[in-house]
Amino acid sequence: MQRDWDYRWRVRHRWHQRWHHQHARFKHSLGARLIAVFMLLACVSSGILWASMGSAYGLLWAVPALLLVTGLAFGMIRHMVRPLHALAMGADAFRRGEFDHRVPVIHGDEIGDLAVRFNQMAADIQAMLDGKRALLLAISHELRSPLTRARLHAELVGEGGSRDALLDELAQMRDLITALLESERLGSGHSALQLADCDLAGLAREQALPGVVLHVEPGLPVLKLDRLRVQLLLRNLVHNALRHNDAARGAVRLSLVREGSGVRLGVRDFGPGVPPESLPHLGQPFYRPDAARSRHEGGVGLGLCLCRLVAEAHGGRLALRNAEPGFEASVRFG
The missing domain is CATH 1.10.287 (Helix Hairpins)
Incomplete structure (x- = not known):
């Protein structure tokens, strides 16, 4: 008797272990849960349709019931795949270089494992x-x-x-x-700046070198900027424009105009511009459109990179385009 009881207890224990193991695998598998939802939707819908055929007014309640069941199934599926949106947001943050961003682990399933791997990769x-x-x-x-x-x-x-x-x-x-x-x-962004009230017009006048025409819109607001870094940006953009400008077509234009609550800074030359295929690469470290130029003539390719970093640290973006004729670089501050 005792032996039979022990045998039944071991069988029941093994059955419980297998059930818990399969249940854990089911909860971890997104595909298995989606299949279960679709099967449940199919069974309940079939039951509603079968029950409605036996009633004269079956369609009056069957259609709302089917819509309700479909809505519940949609909500369950949306809840299961909701972590995919968090993964997409994390991928966008990593693309922007924000590697301190962490993807929340919402469910302990395959998507949760992927989120953990995302965070470890970051x-x-x-x-x-x-x-x-x-x-x-x-x-x-x-x-x-x-x-x-x-x-x-x-x-x-x-x-x-x-x-x-x-x-x-x-x-x-x-x-x-x-x-x-x-x-x-x-590279650390905004935290590297030493912000203070800065007169952009005054900084622009310091760069009014021979061959540069200055246009400053009156009444520009005073902005919180890092004076030394903005001075570096201005100097690099103006010197780059002077180096490639064709004086016969016109002088380099340095402009400051109000744009919304901020100020847009623009530097334009009248040189040959750059090849269209090179535009996406400008601002990358050590990149120069013309590899044949000597370092003495073309620099080492860090000038525009520094300008881009200064603009991004201030919450702006360095915009580069061919002006036909010439080339224009612009940054919006504020």
């Missing part, structure tokens, strides 16, 4: 970027000291073409290191 990418940024900052800082000593030694060389060329190369190396450091600082 954490790994963020750790990799932080490591790269720390390494680049350390190398850039360490390069400054030997570069300064090399420049001091170069100053002792006798005057001539070789000395001037050496000093020019050292100056380009210094500018490159400074640009790299600044790009990494701006």
Whole structure:
């Protein structure tokens, strides 16, 4: 008797284990739950239609009942696939470089597992970027000291073409290191800025170099900006325009106009512009439309990248387009 009772208890225990295992697999499988909903919808709908055929006024209640059952099934399916919207929002955030964003794990199913993997991927990418940024900052800082000593030694060389060329190369190396450091600082976005009341018109007048025509709309608002970073943006855009401008067609135009509650800054030249296929790549680090240009003529490709980072850190966007003739860069502040 005791042996039979033990046997029945073990059988019942194994049955419970299998049932819990299958139930856990069912809850984890989105496909299985969707199939169950569709089967339930089909069975209930069939039952409603079969019951309505035996009544003279069956359609009067069968149609609302079918609509109600369909609505309930739609709500259940929508609840099950709702985490897909959170995944789409997370993918958009990662595309914008916001790797601190985390996808909420709503259900413990296959989509929940995918959300966990999304979050782990974002954490790994963020750790990799932080490591790269720390390494680049350390190398850039360490390069400054030997570069300064090399420049001091170069100053002792006798005057001539070789000395001037050496000093020019050292100056380009210094500018490159400074640009790299600044790009990494701006990589943290708004937190890198030191905001204060800034007169954009005054900064624009500082860049009114020979060959530049300044147009400033009167009564522009005073904005909270990082003066040094905006000054860097203005200087890079104006110097880039002067380098490629065709003076026979016109002078470089530097304009400030009110746009909504903010100010739109624009710099336009009358040069040859850039190939249309190169426009999407402008602003990327070290990218230059004409690879054949020398570094002395075309820079290293960090000027527009810094301008883009300054604009994005202020909540704006650097817009680049061919103006036909020429090329225009614009940023909206505020």
